[in-house]
Amino acid sequence: RNQTSAFSANYRGANASLGAGYTQSDDYRTLSLNASGSLLLHESGLTLGRYLGETNALVHVPDVAGVGVKNNPESRSDSSGHMVVPYLRPYRSNLLELNTDDLGPQVHIDNGAQHLIPRRGAIVLAEFQARKVSRLILTLLQANGRPMPFGTQVNDISGTSLGVVGQAGQALLAVEDKPQTLHVRWGEANDEQCQ
Numbered sequence: 001r002n003q004t005s006a007f008s009a010n011y012r013g014a015n016a017s018l019g020a021g022y023t024q025s026d027d028y029r030t031l032s033l034n035a036s037g038s039l040l041l042h043e044s045g046l047t048l049g050r051y052l053g054e055t056n057a058l059v060h061v062p063d064v065a066g067v068g069v070k071n072n073p074e075s076r077s078d079s080s081g082h083m084v085v086p087y088l089r090p091y092r093s094n095l096l097e098l099n100t101d102d103l104g105p106q107v108h109i110d111n112g113a114q115h116l117i118p119r120r121g122a123i124v125l126a127e128f129q130a131r132k133v134s135r136l137i138l139t140l141l142q143a144n145g146r147p148m149p150f151g152t153q154v155n156d157i158s159g160t161s162l163g164v165v166g167q168a169g170q171a172l173l174a175v176e177d178k179p180q181t182l183h184v185r186w187g188e189a190n191d192e193q194c195q
Contacts, residue, residue: 002026014076015048015083040084040123049084050074055118057085057096061128064107068099076102081130090120098128108133108174133174140169140184143194152186157195159183 008021016037023030038052047058061067061081068076069085077083088094098112109130118124140148147169154163154171157180163173165184173182185193 013050014074015050015078017050038084038086042082042123044082045080047078047082047084049086051086052084053086053088054121055088055090056123057088057094057116057118057126058123059083059085059096059098059126059128061098061109061130063132064103064130067102070097070099071095073099085126088116088118088124090118090122093117096126105135106132131176134177136173136175138171138173140165140171143191148184149186152184155183155185157181157183 002025004023004025006021006023008019010017010019016035019032019034021030021032036050038049040047040049040052040056040058042058044060059069059077059082061077064077064081065079066076067081067083069083072085075083075085085096093115094117096114096116098109100109100112103109107130109128112128114126114128116124116126140152140154142148148165148171150165150167152165153161154165154173155161156175162175162182163171165171181195183193183195187193
């Protein structure tokens with residue numbers, strides 16, 4: 001009587017699938033290894049992906065690892081912020097929307113969605129701007145001790161909006177990790193602004 005034993009293990013990661021198997025009987029032994037995925041060579045390096053279709057996107061979120069795309073939840077960006085999104089529809093609008101729920105509070109993305117219209121067989125670049133920030137909750141008071149009015153804009157010195165004052169003068173701000181001046185204006189008079 002011939003006895004056969006077999007063992008196999010598979011791993012399905014964000015950018016590849018790996019497997020190994022071993023079979024043994026009285027007459028033979030077999031070891032098998034397998035890997036599947038894709039390699040995309042581009043000007044910034046090499047990016048691994050689970051699949052590569054006819055028409056694809058190379059998504060780049062600079063230096064943000066682990067972010068995904070909503071319509072392709074299995075893919076994640078690598079340590080340099082790259083990921084492959086396969087199977088785009090050629091000559092049609094394809095929405096690529098970052099899954100910002102995956103991001104920590106120290107990453108701020110101004111626009112996490114793009115529409116791409118690729119040609120058949122193309123690999124298109126979808127570049128998203130991200131920046132590392134610190135999140136601050138500030139209670140902003142006027143010189144008379146009263147809270148800043150609800151809805152007051154808080155800007156940096158160049159006029160870029162950093163946040164809005166909420167109830168009781170509190171504002172949640174996303175600021176870069178460097179000293180900077182904040183500008184708050186809640187009216188037209190000179191005494192209705194501060195920095």
